[in-house]
Amino acid sequence: xxxxxxxxxxxxxxxxxxxxxxxxxxxxxxxxxxxxxxxxxxxxxxxxxxxxxxxxxxxxxxxxxxxxxxxxxxxxxxxxxxxxxxxxxxxxxxxxxxxxxxxxxxxxxxxxxxxxxxxxxxxxxxxxxxxxxxxxxxxxxxxxxxxxxxxxxxxxxxxxxxxxxxxxxxxxxxxxxxxxxxxxxxxxxxxxxxxxxxxx
Numbered sequence: 001x002x003x004x005x006x007x008x009x010x011x012x013x014x015x016x017x018x019x020x021x022x023x024x025x026x027x028x029x030x031x032x033x034x035x036x037x038x039x040x041x042x043x044x045x046x047x048x049x050x051x052x053x054x055x056x057x058x059x060x061x062x063x064x065x066x067x068x069x070x071x072x073x074x075x076x077x078x079x080x081x082x083x084x085x086x087x088x089x090x091x092x093x094x095x096x097x098x099x100x101x102x103x104x105x106x107x108x109x110x111x112x113x114x115x116x117x118x119x120x121x122x123x124x125x126x127x128x129x130x131x132x133x134x135x136x137x138x139x140x141x142x143x144x145x146x147x148x149x150x151x152x153x154x155x156x157x158x159x160x161x162x163x164x165x166x167x168x169x170x171x172x173x174x175x176x177x178x179x180x181x182x183x184x185x186x187x188x189x190x191x192x193x194x195x196x197x198x199x200x
Contacts, residue, residue, distance in 0.1 A: 001057050004066060011194035014071025014096065016166070016186050019059055021081040022048065027059040027088065031077070041078070059085065063092040072098040073121065073142075073164075073186070079107040086114050099140050105132060112137040121164070133161075140164055140183070145173060150180050157181070171196040 007015045018031040026045035033039060035048050035056055048055045059074065066072065072094045076085065085100060101121030102108055108120050121140035122133050124147065133141045133156070140162045143152070148165050156163040164184030168174050174185060174196040187193040 001061070001065065004062070004070070007190040008070055010190040012190045014073070016073035016075060017062060018075045018077050019085070020077050025084070027081060027084060028056040029059060029062055030056045060088050060092070063088060063094065067092050067094040069096060071096050074098065074100050075123065076100065076102045076104070076107050079104055079110065082107060082110045082114055086111065086118065089118070101140070101142055105136060108136055108138060134159070142166060145177065148177060148180070148182065153181050168193070
């Protein structure tokens, strides 16, 4: 949560975060399958505590703390808990814009079946999987930065959709992609990202 605050303090519009589900049905924010050596999917939320009693944040906590002041990209790393994500978003809808994103096309289709107006994003890191975006009910395409070309940006925009990219940690790349007309940039370095765009 401190990292998300830091990103906003540096001038970012919002942030991307990764979600997983615990055995007892808590939707936690964590990138890796394990937390402190424990498999999240096999653990109860109460057991995900370090020596100081700290646990990973939940999606509901992120929505409560940041939903009124940040654009949110909630990435689902696994499937099977789409209903609870939709319920959380209905209960506390972000006001500055959001997407629910995933590498998993079946997750996006399931989310669309549950809530047809939900803004979805397809994440892609392989050229052979890139064309799938045209057949998905998505609002945003999120290819890895090395897959971006001006022609792709043009195609996505012509289809009435947005294109964002990750993980861009070079000022030169940031400025280049901005000049090409990218709609959003995700970086590990919020300070660098904002400084590079201010100097654009």
